[in-house]
Each structure stands twice: as C-alpha cells, then as structure tokens.
Amino acid sequence: MGTSAGTSDxxxxxxxxxxxxxxxxxxxxxxxDAKGRFFGKKGAISEILKGIGSLSxxxxxxxxxxxxxARAELESVFEERLASIxxxxxxxxxxxxxxxxxxxxxxxxxxxxxxxxxxxADIISVFRRLGFSVQGGPDVEKDYYNFEALNFPPExxxxxxxxxxxxxxxxxxxxxxxxxxxxxxxxxxxxxPPVRIIAPGAVYRSDSDITxxxxxxxxEGLAVDRNITMADLKGLLTEFxxxxxxxxxxxxxxxxxxxxxxxxxEVDIQCVIxxxxxxxxxxxxxxxxxxxxxxxxxxxxxxxxxxxxxFSGFAFxxxxxRIAMLRHGISDIRxxxxxxxxxxxxx
Ligand code: PHE
Numbered sequence: 162m163g164t165s166a167g168t169s170d171x172x173x174x175x176x177x178x179x180x181x182x183x184x185x186x187x188x189x190x191x192x193x194d195a196k197g198r199f200f201g202k203k204g205a206i207s208e209i210l211k212g213i214g215s216l217s218x219x220x221x222x223x224x225x226x227x228x229x230x231a232r233a234e235l236e237s238v239f240e241e242r243l244a245s246i247x248x249x250x251x252x253x254x255x256x257x258x259x260x261x262x263x264x265x266x267x268x269x270x271x272x273x274x275x276x277x278x279x280x281x282a283d284i285i286s287v288f289r290r291l292g293f294s295v296q297g298g299p300d301v302e303k304d305y306y307n308f309e310a311l312n313f314p315p316e317x318x319x320x321x322x323x324x325x326x327x328x329x330x331x332x333x334x335x336x337x338x339x340x341x342x343x344x345x346x347x348x349x350x351x352x353x354p355p356v357r358i359i360a361p362g363a364v365y366r367s368d369s370d371i372t373x374x375x376x377x378x379x380x381e382g383l384a385v386d387r388n389i390t391m392a393d394l395k396g397l398l399t400e401f402x403x404x405x406x407x408x409x410x411x412x413x414x415x416x417x418x419x420x421x422x423x424x425x426x427e428v429d430i431q432c433v434i435x436x437x438x439x440x441x442x443x444x445x446x447x448x449x450x451x452x453x454x455x456x457x458x459x460x461x462x463x464x465x466x467x468x469x470x471x472f473s474g475f476a477f478x479x480x481x482x483r484i485a486m487l488r489h490g491i492s493d494i495r496x497x498x499x500x501x502x503x504x505x506x507x508x
Pocket of ligand 1: 339340341342419422425452453454455476477478479
C-alpha cells in the first residue's frame with residue numbers, strides 16, 4: 162500500500178468502479194455482488210480500512226476519512242438502485258407495464274356544431290336543392306339598405322316594428338341590421354332577373370325575453386322573374402316545410418303588413434309539439450309563427466331599377482331560432498346563447 166497518495170488514488174478508483182458496477186446492475190443479485198466486491202464487509206474498501214494500522218497517524222486520518230466517504234456514497238447509491246430495481250420488478254410482476262387490450266378505451270369527446278348552425282345549414286341545404294343560391298351582406302348596415310330602400314320612409318311608424326340598435330359613425334346613418342331583408346336590395350343592385358337567392362345571417366334588435374334575444378338569426382329568401390305569383394311562394398314554402406318538419410304539417414297564411422311586400426303574410430305551421438291541440442309552446446293556439454313573407458312591393462323595384470311591369474317576385478324571412486325551437490321542442494330561446502355545455506351537448 163505504501164504512501165497515502167497511492168492509497169487515495171486507489172480509493173478513488175474503487176469508488177468509480179463501484180459506482181459503475183452499481184449502475185450496470187440489472188437485478189438485486191448484481192447489486193449485492195457489487196456491494197460484496199467494493200464496499201461490503203469484505204469488499205476492497207473495507208480491506209483498505211482494515212490495513213490502516215500500518216499507516217502514520219496523519220495518513221490514517223486522510224485515508225480513513227476518504228475511505229469512509231467513498232463507502233457511504235456507494236452505500237447510498239446502492240439503496241437508491243435497490244429501491245428502483247424492486248419497483249421495476251413489481252411493475253413487471255403485476256403486469257402494469259403491459260397493454261391490456263380488454264380495458265375499455267378512453268374516448269375523446271369531439272365537439273359539434275351549435276344547434277342554430279345545424280338548423281341554419283339544414284335550411285340552406287333544402288333551398289339549395291330547390292335551386293336557390295346563397296348571398297351575404299354586412300351585419301353593420303346602412304340605414305338606406307335596412308330601411309329606406311325597403312320602402313320604410315324616414316320617420317315612418319313601420320320602423321317602430323323593429324327596435325333598432327343605432328351605430329354612431331361619421332360614415333353616415335348605420336344600424337345593426339334588424340333583418341336580413343337588406344340583402345334583397347344588395348342582391349338586386351348586383352343581379353338582373355331571374356333572381357333566386359337565400360341570405361342567412363345574424364340580425365339584431367333591442368329586445369329580450371323568453372322568445373326574443375337581442376341577437377338572433379334569419380334566412381331571407383327572394384325570387385324575381387317574369388310571372389312569379391303568390392302560388393309560387395305558397396308552393397315553395399309548403400315544400401320547405403315538408404322537407405324540414407316531415408309530411409302532413411299544414412301551413413297557414415295570415416294577412417299581415419311589411420312596407421316592402423304587398424300583399425304580405427305571416428306564415429304559421431301547425432304546432433309540432435301538440436299537433437294543433439294547443440299547448441304552452443303555441444300559447445294554446447295550435448299554430449306557431451315561423452316567417453314573414455309577401456310579393457315584392459313595386460316601390461322596392463323602383464330603388465333597384467327593375468321594371469315592375471316586366472318582373473314580379475316574392476320574398477320571405479324566417480327565424481332560425483324559431484325553427485330550431487320547434488324541431489327540438491325548446492321553449493326558451495335564451496338557452497341557445499348561454500353556452501351551457503349540458504344543453505348544447507344534447508344536439
Ligand atoms: N324582414 C321581415 C322581418 O324581419 C320578414 C320578411 C322578409 C317579411 C321578407 C316579408 C318578406 O320581420
């Protein structure tokens with residue numbers, strides 16, 4: 162053994178070899194073997210400590226403390242490795258690392274479209290099949306398109322039918338559109354007859370209760386051509402109703418008024434909840450209003466330079482929430498916009 166410097170090198174080498182042997186151990190018996198060789202009772206480091214008596218007092222101190230430190234370090238690494246090997250063995254023994262193909266899968270719940278979007282898409286698809294194309298327009302609309310060109314003169318009391326949100330702007334008189342009817346005007350400015358379009362979109366009115374929401378959705382329809390009559394309107398809406406609610410649901414046309422149609426009608430469908438007998442949803446009338454409609458007023462053609470002697474047309478505007486409520490038997494419109502996942506996940 163000789164000098165303490167030589168012994169120090171030897172301890173350092175044994176420490177490194179011992180750590181390597183512990184790291185290379187794959188099971189408990191490898192670990193015990195490494196312990197036996199390097200730092201167990203008869204291991205190489207213990208042998209050094211046993212031979213310490215032949216050294217000087219100074220050397221004894223240095224070598225003793227180095228050997229003890231190395232042994233303690235190896236001992237603690239040994240404990241750590243032992244615990245981790247035992248844990249690995251337990252996992253393997255209990256089969257925790259194996260794939261159990263008999264367990265039920267963890268499914269990802271995919272989202273889906275909002276019930277209003279679903280209903281809107283269904284309405285659009287019905288009219289597409291009937292030969293209508295889709296048009297759009299801005300939500301923030303000029304007073305001209307929302308009212309004036311639809312034959313609502315300024316200050317005319319018909320404007321009070323719709324509680325309007327006005328928008329402050331330097332660009333002139335702007336409103337949040339109160340209906341999708343302005344798209345009738347925008348379309349006729351761009352196209353010559355024959356016109357057959359629908360226009361879906363959000364609309365806004367300062368109105369809120371169980372059947373009114375300040376933002377809701379409409380699908381507008383417009384057909385202009387030679388010889389269009391109210392019979393075409395009735396036929397189209399009857400077919401729409403059959404395709405949306407199924408056969409055997411009678412429609413009812415009631416006389417009404419809109420400045421941009423003449424004659425005008427409101428259209429009711431027999432209550433899908435009670436079948437016409439009377440219930441809470443139809444307020445005991447047996448009928449539910451789903452849309453406004455009529456023949457395009459010749460005055461409107463004046464705003465877009467269509468000749469009312471040559472062309473005639475019909476228009477309608479339906480409430481999408483109304484139709485979704487009927488399809489699903491929902492009695493409070495506000496449920497659509499509260500974003501409660503328990504409600505939305507039912508559709
Ligand atoms: N725009 C009308 C409304 O929102 C509905 C309507 C559209 C009536 C087209 C007639 C023709 O009340």
